[in-house]
Amino acid sequence: MCVSRISHILAKAWNVVSLCRYAHVPVWVSSRWKHTNSQQYTAVIFDMGGVLIPSLATLTAEWELKNNLQPGWIWKTILSGESHVAWDRCMLGELTFEEFVLVISKEKQTSNIIKPYLEAMTRQMDYQIPAMREAIQCIRAEGLKTAVLTNNFWFKHQSFLPVEKVDFDVVIESCREGIRKPNPEIYKRCLERLKVQPTESIYLDDFGQNLKPAAQLGMITIKVGDITTAIQKLESLLRFPLHGYVHGTQTVHKHMDIPTDRLKEYLQTTLGLSSAEPLTLRQFSHGQSNPTYHIRSGDRQLVLRKKPPGKLLQSAHAVEREYRVMKALRSMGVPVPKVLAICEDPSILGTSFYLMEYCQGRIFKDPTLPGLSAHQRTEIYSAMNHVLCRIHQVDVHAAGLEDYGKHGNYIERQVHTWTKQYRASETHNIPTMEQIIKWLPENLPTHEKTTIVHGDFRLDNLVFHPDKPEVLAILDWELSTLGDPISDVALSCLAHYLPPDFPILKGLNNCDLTELGIPSDLEYLTMYCDKMGINPVKNWNFYMAFSFFRVTAILQGVYKRSLQGQASSTKAETAGKLVESTAELSWMFAIREGFRKFKSIPTRNPNPPVRKYSTWNRQRSSATNFLSTLSLNNHSKHLISVPKGHLIISSEGLSPRVQELYHQLTMFMDKHIYPLERELTDHQRDENRWTPNPKMEKLKTEAKAKGLWNLFLPLKTDPEIKYGAGLTNLEYAHLCEVMGRSLHAPEAFNCSAPDTGNMEILLKYGTEAQKEQWLLPLLEGKIRSCFAMTEPQVASSDATNIEASIVEEGDSYILNGHKWWTSGAMDPRCKLCVFMGKTNPQAHRHRQQSMILVSMDTPGIKVVRPLSVYGMEDPPGGHGELLFENVRVSKENILLGPGQGFEIAQGRLGPGRIHHCMRLIGYADRALQLMKERVKTRVAFGRPLAEQGTIMADIANSRIEIEQARLLVLKAAQLMDTVSDKEAASEISMIKLVAPNMALHVIDRAIQAFGAAGLSGDYPLAQFFGWARALRLADGPDEVHRAVIAKLELKR
């Protein structure tokens, strides 16, 4: 599809705004925004009795006559004595109609007459005068507001209001308001709610006394005696006809007028219509880009659709195409209006046009289908689905439509065209749209069918049978072409994700679809696939993302024009917000697709190139042993795919699914992380460093969309793969090394400490409520967390030393303590602190401690200062020194139970140490890579540094040390997977010693080879060195780990 045609399609813009492409025609906005024919008035207000429904006075007179009563006798009787007051109170809502009848029956001797009279009146007045209803529909079609302003009463537990409420913007009833006409207040209320000035409104009433205050306020008034006369008076004020209403139409706009005499002549010669019959024309509010008219001539009703006047781009407004496709489809049994004639002779109406039969039936604008039962709704959606299949089942060759569009690559072409269109109307940068523009071409469907596509298949483009769930006609073929049919299915499900108050297309989001009887989008898709006999569409999320992308591009065009055109700034702003919200919806589906793809990668590699590991003290390890250590239910056992007993030493040995992740991760690092590294580091040094960098948030959404998210959660902790990627420690270790190559990467993948450890303990030990409150937002990357154990006043490498107290008081615990090196606490997104303190200092030394979840907003938490490592503050998370002073926390926040803190701390550390160590290997490998690049080009003393023997030795030593360390860490991970964390204790301590020390040596050599530059902030080496050094202390100092190894060794 070429851009000119797309531009033209923008004119449709879901009927929001007409964007005329033809030069000399002014831009005009939709009818509900502005009406052109009757500039002076914006609202018409109706009395009820005698205006909208039969007059009480007339009905009474007839009744009196029929019952041989004197004219006027009834109301003279009612309004005499006490009943006068009672009638007043009835209209003010103080008495119900039934109570009023009781008062009259008691007071009057004549209740045998009055009572049946009142009953007859309420019955006979329950009828809306058709001519007035039609007038109201005509008024509303022109964009004017309407209101009913009535003195009424409560009757049978409801207010007496026998009119269609949907006909009115405002309804003012005396029995609800507690005031009645002719009190001027009630008129003022009506005007206020309509938001119009008195002089902009017309008021109709049959009672002169009620018209007076309206006139005094400045409203134009019409006294209604005879209905026809009143309508004529109203017509002359409004200057448009108030009869001949056809659903969805309005009077023809001046600049859209067509010469009726020539049209009449044409209809006579072509269709044999009688010239004696008057011809009336109305214009459909839909189809503004190709003006569409309703023609009535005698009993015959037709629809005329033409190109707009003025200069047009050749491919746009192709009414000939519409005529062609409708004619062909009808011959193939697809329900479309019968086309009657096409006229390409511009001398008749100025442009080409075609005629079709007018199809009468129900058009549903509201996808919730109000007024229908759940069963009827199911039938309507099923009928919609059925006709869509009929379109797609048409044999394009048999229909003679094989050249109706290009074959193949429809989605790719569409993405390209709409991107171009979006760029042409871009007003500002929408980051989500940029992401989606990048994402779509990378995720195009690999298999596309080619069928007729409607291009705008929506519920409100279908005419249903007046009673049956049957589609009589599919309208609006302007966007039809040959293309991928699933795009039509996705388009017809857009409403499922839009909010009910979405201004353009009412949505179904948050509606209870089951209760309504409306199929969900996936049920609708399944229904479609079953009917078409095709396999389920796996990449449905892609199609939804694409559909919302297309909508966003359309809305952006509307928005740009609203800025240039006549729409008010608030309307332009609204349109602007819509653009961003549909872009978000598109991205939401992109993210879903990322997860879907990731989860569908096969989990097993039949022949992994691995090396069988063996070590003298691991003979007990076996697959059986591994499974027995897990308390898995039967359902989850089949999910486990641990390569049992084999040490995978390089990424090539990983399963295809993990290899794919490895590949994706590596590409993400190259494409997104490394290029942004410098900027992210600079941000950490500037004055805004304590504010999270928005670029990081962007990286996070991109990583999420690729399924590169929460990869750290070990399969053992999450055996049903509910929260993470279901990777073993060994598999994740390989990925973690890749992430470690940049200090900024782990956060982008939601894999950074201390959140990872905290998420793991919440998953392992948290209650459902704790998971809901903290784990889910952490998994989504919406909040961050910290872990507060270390205290300045005690040697915290021995956790039993810590002094912070957690004291029970009623339903709460009171926390007091001085903590430091609380990583992440400075981050404004940090909402959770896992606090360790003593609940019972008298208990056994490993049962004194507890862990409790504390919201960072709790009163009593004070940040003393951020600490630094070699001057590096690591913002925005930092490492905080914190005071906890009488911090009150609900008892429910305790983790696992009082006295369990030590146990949790042990459980927290296993996988976390693998992560730290593999990241250190990542730092080291990157440092070596940078060093190699540097020494190859840097020349000293006449030759590149790489040729110096000492440098070569450094490179060799670094490589050896990295490989040694990696093997040890992988072995520890493998033991954790196949045996247990406890049995891997020695290896876990070994790696915590080996990895930081190895990294320090390797990085130090790289710094040395770089010269002074190595120490600067221009390269990541100095930062790597700082963090490697810190890791000789964080998570336990080397000496403590050495002691553990020695103790275990001596026990053997």
Ligand SMILES: Cc1cc2nc3c(=O)[nH]c(=O)nc-3n(C[C@H](O)[C@H](O)[C@H](O)COP(=O)(O)OP(=O)(O)OC[C@H]3O[C@@H](n4cnc5c(N)ncnc54)[C@H](O)[C@@H]3O)c2cc1C
């Ligand atoms: C960058 C960084 C981030 C951190 N993040 C956190 C965090 O988020 N939360 C948190 O609670 N803590 C955190 N820490 C603190 C860290 O866990 C502690 O520093 C560590 O446990 C050591 O405790 P300490 O500093 O009190 O040293 P001490 O316990 O005072 O030990 C001092 C030194 O004594 C020696 N020593 C100790 N025990 C022995 C032994 N058995 N044999 C021989 N020598 C021994 C060692 O040389 C040791 O370095 C972080 C630390 C750093 C550097």
